[in-house]
Amino acid sequence: MRKIRIGTRGSRLALAQVKEAKSLLPEADYEIVIFETAGDRDKLSPADQVDFTGAIEAALLENKIDLAVHSAKDLPDTVKDGLLIFTMRSIDEDDALVSKNNLKLAELPKGAKIGTSSGRRREQAFLIRPDLQILDLRGNIDERLDKLDRGEYDAIIVAAAALVRLRLDDRIAERLDFETAKGQGSLAIQARKDDGEIKEWLEKFI
Numbered sequence: 001m002r003k004i005r006i007g008t009r010g011s012r013l014a015l016a017q018v019k020e021a022k023s024l025l026p027e028a029d030y031e032i033v034i035f036e037t038a039g040d041r042d043k044l045s046p047a048d049q050v051d052f053t054g055a056i057e058a059a060l061l062e063n064k065i066d067l068a069v070h071s072a073k074d075l076p077d078t079v080k081d082g083l084l085i086f087t088m089r090s091i092d093e094d095d096a097l098v099s100k101n102n103l104k105l106a107e108l109p110k111g112a113k114i115g116t117s118s119g120r121r122r123e124q125a126f127l128i129r130p131d132l133q134i135l136d137l138r139g140n141i142d143e144r145l146d147k148l149d150r151g152e153y154d155a156i157i158v159a160a161a162a163l164v165r166l167r168l169d170d171r172i173a174e175r176l177d178f179e180t181a182k183g184q185g186s187l188a189i190q191a192r193k194d195d196g197e198i199k200e201w202l203e204k205f206i
Contacts, residue, residue, distance in 0.1 A: 020165065115155070
């Protein structure tokens with residue numbers, strides 16, 4: 001097997017996801033190629049309105065990398081022509097509340113500031129606690145936790161899988177009984193359809 005170039009975003013979580021994906025594949029000569037995506041640059045728009053995968057998919061199609069590792073929920077619904085997706089089983093599908101003093105959602109004081117990047121999470125939290133201030137929250141998981149710790153929010157809602165992968169699941173105050181996003185907690189590996197060697201290799205191990 002030739003050297004395998006894996007494309008990924010550069011956050012600590014993205015690199016942990018690559019490590020997890022590699023652990024499910026056989027030993028090989030891997031090279032990690034890091035990309036900054038439009039979603040990484042745009043810290044203001046809602047997360048579901050920015051692109052976290054396009055730059056990496058373009059590099060894959062241009063044969064600059066051999067594989068791409070993504071959070072499955074970041075991928076668009078339509079697979080780009082020329083690409084294949086192999087989806088791994090979710091390690092944790094839950095949404096998680098992280099809060100000051102480890103308070104649960106029902107225990108937060110009236111008017112507490114809750115940060116989330118997801119319209120879905122916003123709507124479901126508001127149904128339970130319409131008195132809360134539910135505010136936009138962008139950035140990678142470390143940046144979000146830092147904003148909470150600096151006092152910009154009283155609590156934040158994030159994917160439990162992100163905390164589990166970074167061994168930060170002790171920060172989970174509550175697993176929320178929310179309807180979660182398709183693919184939450186799953187990894188997706190992309191490859192080119194015309195790369196028969198990589199395709200055959202992945203089909204053996206995923």
